[in-house]
Amino acid sequence: ETGVTQTPRHLVMGMTNKKSLKCEQHLGHNAMYWYKQSAKKPLELMFVYNFKEQTENNSVPSRFSPECPNSSHLFLHLHTLQPEDSALYLCASSQGERLRRGPPYEQYFGPGTRLTVT
Amino acid sequence: AQSVTQLGSHVSVSEGALVLLRCNYSSSVPPYLFWYVQYPNQGLQLLLKYTTGATLVKGINGFEAEFKKSETSFHLTKPSAHMSDAAEYFCAVSDHRQAGTALIFGKGTTLSVSS
Numbered sequence: 001e002t003g004v005t006q007t008p009r010h011l012v013m014g015m016t017n018k019k020s021l022k023c024e025q026h027l028g029h030n031a032m033y034w035y036k037q038s039a040k041k042p043l044e045l046m047f048v049y050n051f052k053e054q055t056e057n058n059s060v061p062s063r064f065s066p067e068c069p070n071s072s073h074l075f076l077h078l079h080t081l082q083p084e085d086s087a088l089y090l091c092a093s094s095q096g097e098r099l100r101r102g103p104p105y106e107q108y109f110g111p112g113t114r115l116t117v118t
Numbered sequence: 119a120q121s122v123t124q125l126g127s128h129v130s131v132s133e134g135a136l137v138l139l140r141c142n143y144s145s146s147v148p149p150y151l152f153w154y155v156q157y158p159n160q161g162l163q164l165l166l167k168y169t170t171g172a173t174l175v176k177g178i179n180g181f182e183a184e185f186k187k188s189e190t191s192f193h194l195t196k197p198s199a200h201m202s203d204a205a206e207y208f209c210a211v212s213d214h215r216q217a218g219t220a221l222i223f224g225k226g227t228t229l230s231v232s233s
Contacts, residue, residue, distance in 0.1 A: 033220075042222075042223045043226075045220055092161070106164050109163070110161050
């Protein structure tokens with residue numbers, strides 16, 4: 001148990017559905033991340049929120065829409081997905097960064113949501 | 119741009135044997151380097167990291183890694199494998215585009231341990 005929870009753990013959705021993934025961290029962190037983990041490919045960073053502000057959108061298609069209402073919660077809203085979007089979606093959190101450049105803080109990962117798009 | 123290459127997508131060892139998982143990086147600035155482990159149906163967990171200072175870094179579960187700048191390598195080792203070490207291992211380098219937060223991961227190496 002890392003202090004980062006994700007729901008649901010498994011999700012099957014059609015291409016026309018709208019669903020949301022939820023991530024919650026109980027570690028007092030101020031930075032949260034969404035990663036996509038596909039088979040045979042490196043872990044891909046999707047979005048970064050630092051003190052509730054989005055600081056990174058790694059060329060993610062608009063059918064993925066993140067939301068960070070507070071430092072403890074992160075959502076990923078999904079709509080009109082494609083079969084190639086099927087993957088494990090991982091959430092992570094860390095201490096937040098304010099301007100300082102230096103070694104990154106440790107990221108703590110949730111168990112992931114296994115998404116299958118049919 | 120920074121990148122990470124993990125040589126060998128799958129490594130098999132016998133219980134008690136040496137574990138060696140290879141990682142090479144590319145970075146135009148001094149890198150921060152990490153090894154993460156992922157057990158089945160779980161998220162990633164930090165094994166160890168190199169930021170500055172001593173080039174031999176010790177982590178959890180008996181793993182260690184050595185930063186070799188001349189070889190641009192950060193290989194992960196463990197003297198004696200246990201069955202519980204079977205997992206997927208990811209090497210990562212810090213992305214300096216961000217203020218020290220984002221990581222760039224390799225494709226991962228699956229470690230199998232046989233009795």
